[in-house]
Amino acid sequence: MSEKIRERIYADNAATTPVSEKALAAMLPYFRERFGNPSAIYSYGQEAKKALEHSRGAVAKAIGALNNEIYFTSGGTESDNWAIHSVGALKSSKGKHIISTAIEHNAVLRTLETMQAQGYEITLLNPDKNGQIAAEALERAIRHDTILISIMTANNVVGTVLPIEALGAVARRHNIIFHTDAVQAAGHIPVTVRALSVDLLSLSAHKFHGPKGVGALFSKIPLTLPPYITGGGQEKGRRSGTENVPGIAGMAAALEEGAENVPHTAPYLRALRDKLMDRTLKIPGVYVTGDPVNRLPGHASFVFEGIRHSAHVITLLNEAGICASSGSACSASSTEAPHVLRAMGYDEEIARSALRISLSQYNTEQDIDRINEELPRIIREVRHKKDGPLG
Ligand SMILES: Cc1ncc(COP(=O)(O)O)c(C=O)c1O
Structure with a gap:
């Protein structure tokens, strides 16, 4: 992957991926x-x-x-x-x-x-x-x-x-x-x-x-x-x-x-994803969305209590050089709760806090360390600034 892409941590691979x-x-x-x-x-x-x-x-x-x-x-x-x-x-x-x-x-x-x-x-x-x-x-x-x-x-x-x-x-x-x-x-x-x-x-x-x-x-x-x-x-x-x-x-x-490399990339991504999920779940009031076992290897998704809209979290992650999303490329900028979470039984308010971090083989352990450092800080910050425009 080129140096230009590596400067930022790209963690929205479910939206799109860089060309190999x-x-x-x-x-x-x-x-x-x-x-x-x-x-x-x-x-x-x-x-x-x-x-x-x-x-x-x-x-x-x-x-x-x-x-x-x-x-x-x-x-x-x-x-x-x-x-x-x-x-x-x-x-x-x-x-x-x-x-x-x-x-x-x-x-x-x-x-x-x-x-x-x-x-x-x-x-x-x-x-x-x-x-x-x-x-x-x-x-x-x-x-x-x-x-x-x-x-x-x-x-x-x-x-x-x-x-x-x-x-x-x-x-x-x-x-x-x-x-x-x-x-x-x-x-x-x-x-x-x-x-x-x-x-x-x-x-x-x-x-x-x-x-x-x-x-x-x-x-x-x-x-x-x-x-x-x-x-x-x-x-x-x-x-x-x-x-x-x-x-x-x-x-x-x-x-x-991709198909040829699945036997190598899938366990690699699972390990990165689990490290990310383990740390994120230590934040109080965080829940994994989706199947905890039968899930895509590089896919981590959460909802957060006390976050009225994930756009705030995504913006601060972006400022910290990390690209993530709410869970649907088509509705990233909309205030509508993802229909998927609503169908799974989440109420509108918590569904709006959805965050998706989707990894690829180009992500490294250092990327996860950085996300693990920034995300808990950002969640704390957004929870304290509830009166912001989206908070
Ligand atoms: C499950 C699923 N189906 C279909 C699409 C649409 O694919 P495309 O962007 O190639 O039109 C997407 C893209 O986000 C998707 O995630």
């Missing part, structure tokens, strides 16, 4: 020397096409899929939209009932709202206090007209890793299409589509040290999604638009690297 050296190196040739359009038949085009198909193979291999089950998209949001809208269109003659959870990212929740306005019925399962969804709860929600189940692999706000294998097995037993938003999980924990027995899975490159604005949708054969974006017929006619070749090459390199 390998991902950057994989991207660079496709901006200039090999800039061709993959649909062109001359050599520039064919070079780009080769990169595209090589990348498809690498993404497929990293998640245990077949090459022709991978479609490139503009990111997690598009993949989620595509999966949900397409299954709706594909199966509307069978039924119009969709099951999801109240803790999904807005890329799923807002899409489901759109579907609802079009006459689909949506059941949102509420998680338990750890952010978990039980297979039995899913089983109970299934109806004869259920056409899709969409449940995230890991939650972005509280880091809970959900039991996708068990939930997917329920869907399979009932012959219902199962989609998982694996945006926070891929590259951080093992994600293998066959082991999870999912039909559709969303990925986003910028969450695993790839570039922004590129992602993928896994769609299991023989499921045939209808075209989502129409035009020049790229991605086997299902997602038109000239492919983001540099981005795709960067995503493939980043995912390959």
Whole structure:
């Protein structure tokens, strides 16, 4: 990682991650020397096409899929939209009932709202206090007209890793299409589509040290999604638009690297995270949010008594050179309590104090020592200054 990034402690990796050296190196040739359009038949085009198909193979291999089950998209949001809208269109003659959870990212929740306005019925399962969804709860929600189940692999706000294998097995037993938003999980924990027995899975490159604005949708054969974006017929006619070749090459390199390194990075991150959590939990009136055991390796999240809004804490952390967030990149500046914590049973007031510290392999033990030094001081300071603008 470059010196410029190292000056500050970046601890908001669930929001986005810096591009890895390998991902950057994989991207660079496709901006200039090999800039061709993959649909062109001359050599520039064919070079780009080769990169595209090589990348498809690498993404497929990293998640245990077949090459022709991978479609490139503009990111997690598009993949989620595509999966949900397409299954709706594909199966509307069978039924119009969709099951999801109240803790999904807005890329799923807002899409489901759109579907609802079009006459689909949506059941949102509420998680338990750890952010978990039980297979039995899913089983109970299934109806004869259920056409899709969409449940995230890991939650972005509280880091809970959900039991996708068990939930997917329920869907399979009932012959219902199962989609998982694996945006926070891929590259951080093992994600293998066959082991999870999912039909559709969303990925986003910028969450695993790839570039922004590129992602993928896994769609299991023989499921045939209808075209989502129409035009020049790229991605086997299902997602038109000239492919983001540099981005795709960067995503493939980043995912390959991330998935390969999970056996080393996961225990390393767990150790850093536990050190951070142990110290933070010694502050009076602090609670861990999310599952204390089944959680993303680098993900720590808390709520604090006596803090009316985490924006104050985040601002002071920033002044101390530490980048952290409230738990959702989309609502970082809003005063709205994260919907995830509300769904988990936290009241509005405590939910507003949510703080997320999400680490990557570029964080060091010294970073944790510094956070452990600054955070207790900042919490004390904010609690004493309750009459501030947000306090
Ligand atoms: C769980 C989850 N799903 C989807 C998204 C959206 O992904 P993208 O930023 O690639 O559109 C995010 C990003 O914050 C996320 O955390």
